[in-house]
Amino acid sequence: MTMPAVEHLAILPILLPLAVGAFMLLFDERRRLFKMSLSLATVLALLAVAITLFVMVNTPSDERWSTMFVYPLGNWPPPFGIVLVVDRLAALMLLLTAVLGSATLLFAMARWHNAGPRFYTLFLLLLMGLNGAFLTGDLFNLFVFFEILLAASYGLVLHGSGTARVRAGLHYIPINLIASSLFLIGVSLIYGVTGTLNMADLSRVVPTLAPQSRVLMEAGAAVLGIAFLVKAGMWPLSFWLPTTYAAACAPVAAMFAIMTKVGIYVIMRLFLLCFGDEAGASEDFGGLWLYYGGMATIAFGGIGVLASQSMQRLGGYAVLVSSGTLLAAIGTGNSAVISGALYYLATSTLAISAYFLLVELIERGQAAGADVLAVTLEIFGDPEEDIADEDEEVGVAIPATIAVLGGAFVACTALLAGLPPLSGFIAKFAMLSAVMNEAGDIDAAHWAFVALVVASGLATLIAMTRNGIRTLWMPAENEIPRVRAIEAIPIGALLFLCATMTVMGGPTMRYMESTAQILYWPSEYAREVLGTKPAGAAPAGQPATGGAP
Amino acid sequence: MSEAPDLPLWAALLVSFFIVVGALVTLIGSIGLWRLPDFYARLHAPSLGATLGTGSILIGSMICFSVLQSRPLVHEVLIALFVTITTPVTLMLLARASVYRDRIEGNPGPPEQDPEPTEL
Amino acid sequence: MMEMILSIGIGVFAASGVWLILRPRTYQVIIGLSLISYAVNLFIFSMGRVRIDAPPILQPDVPGDPAALADPIPQALVLTAIVIGFAMTALFLVVLLAARGRTGTDHVDGREPE
Amino acid sequence: MSDGTLLLVALVLPFLGSLLAGFLPTHARNAAAVLAGSVSLVGVAIIVWLYAAVADDGPVRLWLAWLPMLGLDFTLRLDGLAWLFAILIFGIGALVVLYARYYMSPEDPVPRFFSFLLAFMGSMVGVVVSGNMVQLVFFWELTSLFSFLLIGYWHHTTAARDGARMALIVTASGGLCLLVGVLLLGRIVGSYDVDQILASGDLLRDSSLYVPALVLILLGAFTKSAQFPFHFWLPHAMAAPTPVSAYLHSATMVKAGIFLLMRLWPVMAGTDAWFYIVVPAGLITLLLGAFAAIFQQDLKGLLAYSTISHLGLITLLLGLGSPLAAVAAIFHTLNHAIFKASLFMAAGIIDHETGTRDLRKLSGLYRYMPFTATLAMVAAAAMAGVPLLNGFISKEMFFAEAVADHTGSLLDDSLPYWATLAGVFSVTYSLRFILGVFFGPPPVGLPHRPHEPAHWMRFPIELLVLICLLIGIVPGLTVGPVLATAVQGLLNATAPYYSLALWHGFTLPLLMSFIALAGGVVLYAALRRYLDSGIEGPPVLRELKGQRIFEKVLVTLSWQWARAAEAALGTRRLQPQMRIVVGLAVVAALAPFLAGGAVGTGTLPGTPVAPAFALLWAVGIACALSAAYQAKYHRFAALVLVGGSGLVTVITFIWLSAPDLAVTQLLVEIVTTVLLLLGLRWLPKRIENVYPNRPPLKVLIRRYADFTIACSLGGLMAFLSYCLMTRPLPESVSRFFVERAYSEGGGRNIVNVILVDFRGFDTMGEIVVLCLAALTVFALLRRFRPAPESIESPEQQRIQNAYDEAAPDRRPGDTATDDMLIPRLIMHWLFPVIAVLAVYLFMRGHDLPGGGFAAGITLSIAFVVQYMASGTRWVEDHLRVLPLRWMGLGLLTSAATGVGSWWFGYPFLTSHFQYVELPFIGKMPTASALLFDLGVFLLVVGATVLILIALAHQSLRSSRAAQAAEGGE
Amino acid sequence: MSAMILGWSITAAQVLLAFAMAFAALRFIRGPRAQDRIIGLDTFYVNAMLMLLTLGIRSGTTLYFEAALIIGLLGFVGTVALAKFLMRGEVIE
Amino acid sequence: MTALKRVLPYPLLFLALLAMWLLLMQSLSPGQILLGTIVAFGGCWLMVALDPPPTGLRRPVAAMRLAGRVFVDVFRSNVAVGSIILGSDERRTHAGFMSLRLDLTNRYGLAILAIVMTCTPGTQWVHYDPASRVLMLHVLDLVDEKQWARIIKQRYESLLMEIFE
Numbered sequence A: 001m002t003m004p005a006v007e008h009l010a011i012l013p014i015l016l017p018l019a020v021g022a023f024m025l026l027f028d029e030r031r032r033l034f035k036m037s038l039s040l041a042t043v044l045a046l047l048a049v050a051i052t053l054f055v056m057v058n059t060p061s062d063e064r065w066s067t068m069f070v071y072p073l074g075n076w077p078p079p080f081g082i083v084l085v086v087d088r089l090a091a092l093m094l095l096l097t098a099v100l101g102s103a104t105l106l107f108a109m110a111r112w113h114n115a116g117p118r119f120y121t122l123f124l125l126l127l128m129g130l131n132g133a134f135l136t137g138d139l140f141n142l143f144v145f146f147e148i149l150l151a152a153s154y155g156l157v158l159h160g161s162g163t164a165r166v167r168a169g170l171h172y173i174p175i176n177l178i179a180s181s182l183f184l185i186g187v188s189l190i191y192g193v194t195g196t197l198n199m200a201d202l203s204r205v206v207p208t209l210a211p212q213s214r215v216l217m218e219a220g221a222a223v224l225g226i227a228f229l230v231k232a233g234m235w236p237l238s239f240w241l242p243t244t245y246a247a248a249c250a251p252v253a254a255m256f257a258i259m260t261k262v263g264i265y266v267i268m269r270l271f272l273l274c275f276g277d278e279a280g281a282s283e284d285f286g287g288l289w290l291y292y293g294g295m296a297t298i299a300f301g302g303i304g305v306l307a308s309q310s311m312q313r314l315g316g317y318a319v320l321v322s323s324g325t326l327l328a329a330i331g332t333g334n335s336a337v338i339s340g341a342l343y344y345l346a347t348s349t350l351a352i353s354a355y356f357l358l359v360e361l362i363e364r365g366q367a368a369g370a371d372v373l374a375v376t377l378e379i380f381g382d383p384e385e386d387i388a389d390e391d392e393e394v395g396v397a398i399p400a401t402i403a404v405l406g407g408a409f410v411a412c413t414a415l416l417a418g419l420p421p422l423s424g425f426i427a428k429f430a431m432l433s434a435v436m437n438e439a440g441d442i443d444a445a446h447w448a449f450v451a452l453v454v455a456s457g458l459a460t461l462i463a464m465t466r467n468g469i470r471t472l473w474m475p476a477e478n479e480i481p482r483v484r485a486i487e488a489i490p491i492g493a494l495l496f497l498c499a500t501m502t503v504m505g506g507p508t509m510r511y512m513e514s515t516a517q518i519l520y521w522p523s524e525y526a527r528e529v530l531g532t533k534p535a536g537a538a539p540a541g542q543p544a545t546g547g548a549p
Numbered sequence B: 001m002s003e004a005p006d007l008p009l010w011a012a013l014l015v016s017f018f019i020v021v022g023a024l025v026t027l028i029g030s031i032g033l034w035r036l037p038d039f040y041a042r043l044h045a046p047s048l049g050a051t052l053g054t055g056s057i058l059i060g061s062m063i064c065f066s067v068l069q070s071r072p073l074v075h076e077v078l079i080a081l082f083v084t085i086t087t088p089v090t091l092m093l094l095a096r097a098s099v100y101r102d103r104i105e106g107n108p109g110p111p112e113q114d115p116e117p118t119e120l
Numbered sequence C: 001m002m003e004m005i006l007s008i009g010i011g012v013f014a015a016s017g018v019w020l021i022l023r024p025r026t027y028q029v030i031i032g033l034s035l036i037s038y039a040v041n042l043f044i045f046s047m048g049r050v051r052i053d054a055p056p057i058l059q060p061d062v063p064g065d066p067a068a069l070a071d072p073i074p075q076a077l078v079l080t081a082i083v084i085g086f087a088m089t090a091l092f093l094v095v096l097l098a099a100r101g102r103t104g105t106d107h108v109d110g111r112e113p114e
Numbered sequence D: 001m002s003d004g005t006l007l008l009v010a011l012v013l014p015f016l017g018s019l020l021a022g023f024l025p026t027h028a029r030n031a032a033a034v035l036a037g038s039v040s041l042v043g044v045a046i047i048v049w050l051y052a053a054v055a056d057d058g059p060v061r062l063w064l065a066w067l068p069m070l071g072l073d074f075t076l077r078l079d080g081l082a083w084l085f086a087i088l089i090f091g092i093g094a095l096v097v098l099y100a101r102y103y104m105s106p107e108d109p110v111p112r113f114f115s116f117l118l119a120f121m122g123s124m125v126g127v128v129v130s131g132n133m134v135q136l137v138f139f140w141e142l143t144s145l146f147s148f149l150l151i152g153y154w155h156h157t158t159a160a161r162d163g164a165r166m167a168l169i170v171t172a173s174g175g176l177c178l179l180v181g182v183l184l185l186g187r188i189v190g191s192y193d194v195d196q197i198l199a200s201g202d203l204l205r206d207s208s209l210y211v212p213a214l215v216l217i218l219l220g221a222f223t224k225s226a227q228f229p230f231h232f233w234l235p236h237a238m239a240a241p242t243p244v245s246a247y248l249h250s251a252t253m254v255k256a257g258i259f260l261l262m263r264l265w266p267v268m269a270g271t272d273a274w275f276y277i278v279v280p281a282g283l284i285t286l287l288l289g290a291f292a293a294i295f296q297q298d299l300k301g302l303l304a305y306s307t308i309s310h311l312g313l314i315t316l317l318l319g320l321g322s323p324l325a326a327v328a329a330i331f332h333t334l335n336h337a338i339f340k341a342s343l344f345m346a347a348g349i350i351d352h353e354t355g356t357r358d359l360r361k362l363s364g365l366y367r368y369m370p371f372t373a374t375l376a377m378v379a380a381a382a383m384a385g386v387p388l389l390n391g392f393i394s395k396e397m398f399f400a401e402a403v404a405d406h407t408g409s410l411l412d413d414s415l416p417y418w419a420t421l422a423g424v425f426s427v428t429y430s431l432r433f434i435l436g437v438f439f440g441p442p443p444v445g446l447p448h449r450p451h452e453p454a455h456w457m458r459f460p461i462e463l464l465v466l467i468c469l470l471i472g473i474v475p476g477l478t479v480g481p482v483l484a485t486a487v488q489g490l491l492n493a494t495a496p497y498y499s500l501a502l503w504h505g506f507t508l509p510l511l512m513s514f515i516a517l518a519g520g521v522v523l524y525a526a527l528r529r530y531l532d533s534g535i536e537g538p539p540v541l542r543e544l545k546g547q548r549i550f551e552k553v554l555v556t557l558s559w560q561w562a563r564a565a566e567a568a569l570g571t572r573r574l575q576p577q578m579r580i581v582v583g584l585a586v587v588a589a590l591a592p593f594l595a596g597g598a599v600g601t602g603t604l605p606g607t608p609v610a611p612a613f614a615l616l617w618a619v620g621i622a623c624a625l626s627a628a629y630q631a632k633y634h635r636f637a638a639l640v641l642v643g644g645s646g647l648v649t650v651i652t653f654i655w656l657s658a659p660d661l662a663v664t665q666l667l668v669e670i671v672t673t674v675l676l677l678l679g680l681r682w683l684p685k686r687i688e689n690v691y692p693n694r695p696p697l698k699v700l701i702r703r704y705a706d707f708t709i710a711c712s713l714g715g716l717m718a719f720l721s722y723c724l725m726t727r728p729l730p731e732s733v734s735r736f737f738v739e740r741a742y743s744e745g746g747g748r749n750i751v752n753v754i755l756v757d758f759r760g761f762d763t764m765g766e767i768v769v770l771c772l773a774a775l776t777v778f779a780l781l782r783r784f785r786p787a788p789e790s791i792e793s794p795e796q797q798r799i800q801n802a803y804d805e806a807a808p809d810r811r812p813g814d815t816a817t818d819d820m821l822i823p824r825l826i827m828h829w830l831f832p833v834i835a836v837l838a839v840y841l842f843m844r845g846h847d848l849p850g851g852g853f854a855a856g857i858t859l860s861i862a863f864v865v866q867y868m869a870s871g872t873r874w875v876e877d878h879l880r881v882l883p884l885r886w887m888g889l890g891l892l893t894s895a896a897t898g899v900g901s902w903w904f905g906y907p908f909l910t911s912h913f914q915y916v917e918l919p920f921i922g923k924m925p926t927a928s929a930l931l932f933d934l935g936v937f938l939l940v941v942g943a944t945v946l947i948l949i950a951l952a953h954q955s956l957r958s959s960r961a962a963q964a965a966e967g968g969e
Numbered sequence E: 001m002s003a004m005i006l007g008w009s010i011t012a013a014q015v016l017l018a019f020a021m022a023f024a025a026l027r028f029i030r031g032p033r034a035q036d037r038i039i040g041l042d043t044f045y046v047n048a049m050l051m052l053l054t055l056g057i058r059s060g061t062t063l064y065f066e067a068a069l070i071i072g073l074l075g076f077v078g079t080v081a082l083a084k085f086l087m088r089g090e091v092i093e
Numbered sequence F: 001m002t003a004l005k006r007v008l009p010y011p012l013l014f015l016a017l018l019a020m021w022l023l024l025m026q027s028l029s030p031g032q033i034l035l036g037t038i039v040a041f042g043g044c045w046l047m048v049a050l051d052p053p054p055t056g057l058r059r060p061v062a063a064m065r066l067a068g069r070v071f072v073d074v075f076r077s078n079v080a081v082g083s084i085i086l087g088s089d090e091r092r093t094h095a096g097f098m099s100l101r102l103d104l105t106n107r108y109g110l111a112i113l114a115i116v117m118t119c120t121p122g123t124q125w126v127h128y129d130p131a132s133r134v135l136m137l138h139v140l141d142l143v144d145e146k147q148w149a150r151i152i153k154q155r156y157e158s159l160l161m162e163i164f165e
C-alpha cells in the first residue's frame, strides 16, 4: 500500500514555492519575463492547491475523519517524525496566504519587482515559510518555518533599500531575533520536560505532567508565548510593527498583513491544543493574559490609528487593532467568539492587504511633503471664509482613476472600521454577539471588550476619513496617479472577496464555526495525528516493522 | 577520574608523560604570553605550545589510540603538520602589522628604520 | 557539579548578551546577539542533560541504547539553531552596515539621540 | 411575483441603479436623472401597490437565510409605519431627482451624484423595511456612509468636507452605539427579529439590561435625528447641494432616528427612563433649534435649525409615551417631510437664481419670482402651523399632548408653556423667511438677476404644496387611512381614538396656537432691528458654535491626545522595545512559578566536577563579561573576546558529548569572525566616552535597569537549565531515533541521521533560511552606500601606498604584495587541502561528526582564505564562483531528493538506503540522505561565499568610487 | 591502576591546559594593543585544540579528532583575518 | 613528463592529498585508495586554477636533513625560551630586532624558512623585502646578532638553497 497521490498535495504549498524559487536562482536577473510568468504560474498553482485542500477538508470521506489529514514526512510515524497536518484551520490559512500571495505578486509585477534583486525568490520563499508554519504539526519545525518567513520578510522589508526601510529593518530584525531566541528557549524547555516536539503528542502529555514538571512546562510555554506575541503584535511588544509595515514597499506590506496572523494562528492552535478544556491543571493557562493583552493592543492600535500621519503607518496600526481583537477573542476561550474571530481574521487580513496596496496607488500622485496632515486647518480654518472664496460651487470632474481609488478607499474604511456593507461589519457583529450572549452576566471585562472593539472601529473611521479626505478630496495640485490594470485588479479582487464573504455569510460562518469546534477538541486532533501510520511496507533497506514502538 | 581508557601500564605511563609534558610546555608558553614585557617578545611564546606542546600531546594521543585499537593510528600527524604550516602565517602578519602600527604611532619598540643587515 | 557550572555559564552569557542588546550602538547589539545565541544553544543543549563520554554515535554493529548515549535531539536542534543564528548574524551585520552608510550613524535608532 | 419579492425589488433597485449610474459618463446628466427618476417612480409604484396588502393583511414579509447561526437573517418587513416612511423616501426621492436635474450644473459630474443619491435611497429603504434589528443597523450605517458622500459631493470646498466628515463621525458613532444596543436587545429577547422583539415588551422593560440598551439605542437615534446635544452636525451638512438637503433633512436621513424611536416605541417607551431621557432631549432640541433658526442669516441655515426644532418636537412627542402623542408624532413626521422638502427646494431655487442664500442680501424677490414666492409662503405657513395647512393639524395635536397629563412631574406640567414658546419661535422664523426674502426693497448686489426657474424645477414644490393644502384642508380624506395604517404599525396594536378634524371647538390647544401666532408676529417685530444688523447667530448662543466645539474636541481627543498617548504608551526607539521584550519574557516565565508553586532542583545526582572544566568556564565567563564591557569603545577587542567565548562553547560541546555541535560551532565561529571583520571597516570611528567622569543620574538609572534586566534573564536561564539538568530525562522520542538510526536511517551518527533523515525537513528549512539571508545580504549590498568618511581606503593602506609612491623603484601596492608574499604562498597551497577536508567531512557525516553543513562551511572557508591572500580581483580572475547557482542547485537537489520518494509511493523525504557492492571498494552504504546532504553542502557553500564575497566587494566598489572622485577633482 | 594513572595525568594535563588558556585569555582580555589580543586568541585556539585532544584520549574514541583537526587547519583563518585587518585595515582587498 | 603534467599537474600535491585522505580515513583499503585518488586528483585540478609558481624540489635527502635539524632546534629553543619565560626579569630584556641579507630567493624556500623561524621559539620572522633580499627578524635573546645570523644562514639557508635552487 502506497500513499494516495492526492495526499502529496499537503506538501505542495511548501515544496512548490521552494522549488520554483530555487530554480529561479539559476537564472540571471535579466530574464524578467520568464521569472515573472513562472512566479505567477506558481502562485496560481498554490491558489489551486489551497482551494483543493480547502475543499478536501470539507468533504468527508469514509476512511478518514472528515476534517483533516496528516502527512508524515519521511514516512516516519508521528510523534517521531515531522508531520504536516491539514485541518480546517490550516486550510483556511493556506487559502488566505494563497489569495494574498496571488494578489500582491500581481501587484508587484507592475513595478515593485524591479526595486531590488531576486524579488521573486524572496517572495516565493516567504510563501513557503507561511505555508509551512500553517501546516506543520511539530513545534521545532514551526520554529524553522518561522525563521524562513522571517528571513524572507527581512529581505522583503529591505526590498528596494532606502533609508526608511533600512532604519525599519534595524529595529525589526533584532527584535525578531530576540523573539526567535525566546522561541528556542521555550521549545527546548518544553522538550526537556515532556520529551516530545509533536504538538498533538504534547497535548496528550500536558495533562499527565507531575506538578513541578507542569510548572516548568508552563514556563516554557510562557516564554514561547512571548515569542509568538511579538510576532502577533501584542502591546507592548509591537512598537516595531507600524514602522516596519510603513517602511515596506506596498506589495510587501500587503503580504505582511498575514504575518501577524501567523503568530495569532500559532497561539490559537497551541493555546487550545495544550491549554484547552482537556488540559487538566493547566487549563486556560495564559488565557487572561491574552484577553487583557489583546484589549490593551486594541486600545493602543486605536490610538495609533488616530495618531498616524501617514497612511501606511495607519495601516500598521490597523494591523495592531486586528491583532488585539483576535488575541482578546482567543482569550475569551469561547468557541462562538473564536468562530467570529476566525471570520474576522480572514476579513481583516484581506482588508489590510487591500488597504496597503491601495495606499501606494493613492500616494503615488502625492506631491512630496503632502504627508503632513492638515489638522491645524481643522481647528483654525474658517469655513465661512472658504465659502466666500469658493463661490463657484461646481464639482470637479475627478478622473475615473481617482473615483475608483476613492471607491476602494471607502470600501477599505468600511472594512477596517467594521461598518457595513462589507464583511468587517459581520465580523465584528459575530464576535460581539458571541461575547454578549455568553451565559451569565456580562461582566466588566466583556463590556470593556465590546467598548474597545466599538471604539477602535470609531477611531479607524475618524482617522481614515481624515486621511481619505486629505488625499482624495483636497483640491489637487497633485498629478493623477498612473495606475496599471494589474495594480487595480488585485485590490478589486480582495475587496470582492470581502463582499462575497458578506453575501455568502452563512456558509462562511458555518465553516468558521466548525473550525472553531474542532479547535476545542484537542483529543480528537491528537488521536487523528498520532494514529497516522507510515505508508506501506518500508522501502528497501528498512525493516518492515515500521511504526511506533 | 576513572573513565580513562584501560591501557597497558607502560602505555599509560608513556601517554601520561607525553600529555603532561605537552600541557606543561604549553602552559609555560602561555605564561610567557602573560609575563613577557612587550608585544614582540610575546610573539615568541605561542610557539612553545604550537610546537613542542602540540607535538608531545599528539604523540601521547598516537600511542594511546594505537595501543587501544591495536593498529598504528597516526592521523594526528595531520594536526601537527597543519599547525606547523599555518602558525607562521598569523605570526608573520601580526609582527609586520605591529611594526607598522608602532611606527605610525611613534611607539618605542621597533626601530624607526629596518636595522642594517648583519654581515657575517 | 558540572550542571551548576554549565548553568552559571549559560546565565552569564545570556546576561552579557542581553546587556549588550540593550545598548545604543549597533555593533554592541550584534555582539550581544552572538553571545545570546551561544547561551541559547547551550541552553537547548542542556535540555539533553549533562552526559560525558557518550556522544550519540553508534558503535558499528552495536544496537543503539538510549541510556548509553547522549540525547541526540537537543543536539540536532542546536545544529539547526547554530546555522540559523549564523545566517541571521550575517544578515543583521549587513543591515547595520547599510544603516550606518545611509544614516551616517551607528546608533540603533538610525539617528543620534539629542 | 409575491409581495415579499416585490419588496425586495424595491430595496435592490436603487442599489442597482446606483451601480449603473456610477458607470455612466461624467456628463450624462439626463441619462442619470432619468435612471434615478425611474428607479424612484418604480419604488413608489411598488410601495403603493403593496398598500392594500399592508392595510388588509398586516406586514408584508420576506425571509432569506443569511447568517442563521448568529440570528441574522435577511428579513424584510413592511408594516404600516414602514410603508409611510417608504412612500416618503421614494416619493420625495422622485421629486428631488426631478429638481436636481435642473438644479445641478452641467459641469457637475452628475452621474456620481445620482449614484450616491440612489444608494442612499436604497439604504434608507433598507432601514425602514428591515425585519431584523441587526440588518436595520446594517442599513443605518449605510445611510451614514452615503450621506457622507452626498454632503461631501462638492468636496473641493472646505465646508463640504468638514460638514460631511462631521455628519459621518457623529452619525456613525451613534450607529455603533446602536449596534451594541441592538446586541443587548438580542441578548434580552433572544432574537434580533423585529416581530419577536415587538412581542417581548415586558421581558425587555423588566430586564436589568433595559437601561443600558435604551441609552445606547437612544444615542443612535439622537445622533441621527440631530437631537441636542448632537444637533450641531446638521446645519453644517447644508454645505451639500440643496437637493441633498431637501432629501436628507426632510424625509430621510434625519427621520431614520425618528423611525427607530417609533419602531421600538411599543416595547421601550412608557418607562420613566424613557420619559426622562427622551422628553428633555426633545424639548431642548425643539426650543434651541427654533430659537437658533430665528437668527440665521443663511437661508438653508434657517431651514436646518428649523428642522432640528421639528425633530425635537417629534422626539418630544414620542417621549411622552402616550399612544396619542405617538399618533401626533407620526403625523408631524409626514407633514414636516412635505413642507420642509418644498422649503428646501424653494431655498435652492432662490440660491440658484440669485446666486446667494444670504438673508442680508436677499429682499423683495416677490416681484421677480411671484410664483415661487407664493409656493414658499404657503410651505412656510405650514411650517408655522397656520390653519388650513397640514402643519397646523399636527401642531394642534402636539399642543393637545403637551397639555395632557403624562407623568405629573414638573417637566410634564411645564410642557404647555414650552410648547407655546416653541410655537412662537417657529412663527417668528417662518415670518422671517417669508418677509426677509420676498418682501421689502428690491435686492442690491445680487450675483445674478433673479427670475422664475424652469417650470419642471418648480414642479416638485408645486406638488408638495398642493399636498400640504390637501392634508391641511381635508385631512381625513387624504391622509386618514394611511395614517391609520402607520399608527397601527407603530403601536403594534389597535390605534386609540383620534380625530383629524380641523375644528375641535375652542380648546386650550387652539388658544395656544393663537398665542403662538400672535406672539411670533410680535417677536419678529421686536427682533427686526437685531436681525437686520446682520449679526450671524442668536444673541446669547452665538459664541457657542457646535462645530468649533466638536472640532476642538475631536482634534484634542483624536489627534493631540492620541499623539500624546501614542508617545506615552509606545516608543519608536529600539532600546525600550528590547527592554520590554526581555523583561516580559522574564515575567512570563516566572508567572507559572508564582501560580504553581516553587520548583526545586531535581533529584538527579550531579556529575562530578572536572576542575579544568570549571576553570575553562571561568575563562568563558570572563570573556563574555569583558566583551560586554568592551563592545562600545573597543570593537576589535569585543570581537576577539566573543571568539574566546565561542571557543569555550566549542570545548563544552566536546566535553559533554556533542562532537557534531563542536565542529559546526567552530566552523561558524571562524566564518563569523571574518564576517564581522569585513563589516568593521565600515563602522564609524568610535568617539571617546561622552561621560568622561561620572555619567548623569538618568543614564546611571538606565544602566542599572538594563543591568537588572540582563541579570534577571541570565538568572532565569541559569535557573531553568539547572532545574532541567538535575531532573531525569522524560520518556522521550529520542529512543526511537537511537534505536533506528542505523537500522532504518543507515547512519551511525544519530545526530546526522536526524538532520538528514528523521528531521530532514528541518534541515531543508534551515538551508532555506541561509539562502534567504544570503539573498538579502546580496540585495542590500548591491545598493550599499557607505558613509562618506568610510569611502576612502583605510589609513594603513594610504600610508603604505604613500610610501610606495615616494620610493622611486616601487609602485603602489608593492608593500602589500611584499608583506603577503609568503603567507600568500602558504594560503594558496592550503586551498586543495581544505577542500579535501571538506570532502572528508561530507563523506563521513552520516557516520561520524561532520555532514553537509560542516563541509560546506569548510569549503567556503577555503575560498575565503584565497580572497584574503590575494584580494578579490586576483581570485576572481582565477576562480569563477557563481554562488547563486550553487545555492539554486543546492536547494533543488535537496528538494528533488525529497520528491524522489514519490516515485515509490512514499511521502516527501522518505529516505532510501542500501549497501551497494562496488568493484574494489566493497560494500558501501548509499543513502538518499547523502544526496540530500549534498544539496545542503552546495547551498551552504553558495550562501556563505555569497555573503562574504558580497561584503568584500564593497571595498572594491568604494575604492573605485574614491578614485572616480579623485579623478573628477 | 593504569587507568587511574592515565586518568589523573589527563586531569592534570587538562588543568594545566586550562591554566594555559586562562593566561592566553588574560592576554586578550587585557590587551593592551590589538596585536596582543590577536596573539592571545591564536594561542587560545592552539590550547583549545590540545584540550580537545586530551578529551579524546580520556574518552578513548577518535570522535573528537575532527574538531581538533579543524582547529589545526582552519583555526588560523580567524586570526589571520584579524591580523590582516590590523595590517591593511581591511580583510579582503 | 609533460603528458603526466597535463593529466596530473602537481604530482607531489597529489601524493600529499592522497596521504592526507588515507590518514583521515585511517584506512588503506583499496576502496579508500580509489576514493582518495579521485579526491586528490580533484584537489590538484583545483590548484591549477590558482596557478602557483613552479616548485623545484630537488634533494629529498637534504630535506630530511633539514627536518632533522629543525626537530633538534625546536626542542632546544623550546627549552631556551621556556627558561627565559620562567627566569628572572632581567633575562627577558635582551629582545631586539635584527636584519640579515639572504641569498635564498626561491619563494618556497623562503616559506620553509619562515616556517622554521616560527617553529623555533626565540626567532620571529618580521619582514622580508624581496627587492633588497633583506630579512628582518625579532629575536628574543639577542645577545649576539652575528651568532643568530650564522645559525640561520648556515644551518637553514644553505640547506634550503640546496633543496630549491
Ligand code: NA
Binding pocket: B082, B083, B086, B087, E072, E075, E076
Ligand atoms: Na595555527
Ligand code: NA
Binding pocket: B044, B047, F117, F118, F119, F120, F121, F122, F123, F124
Ligand atoms: Na619562532
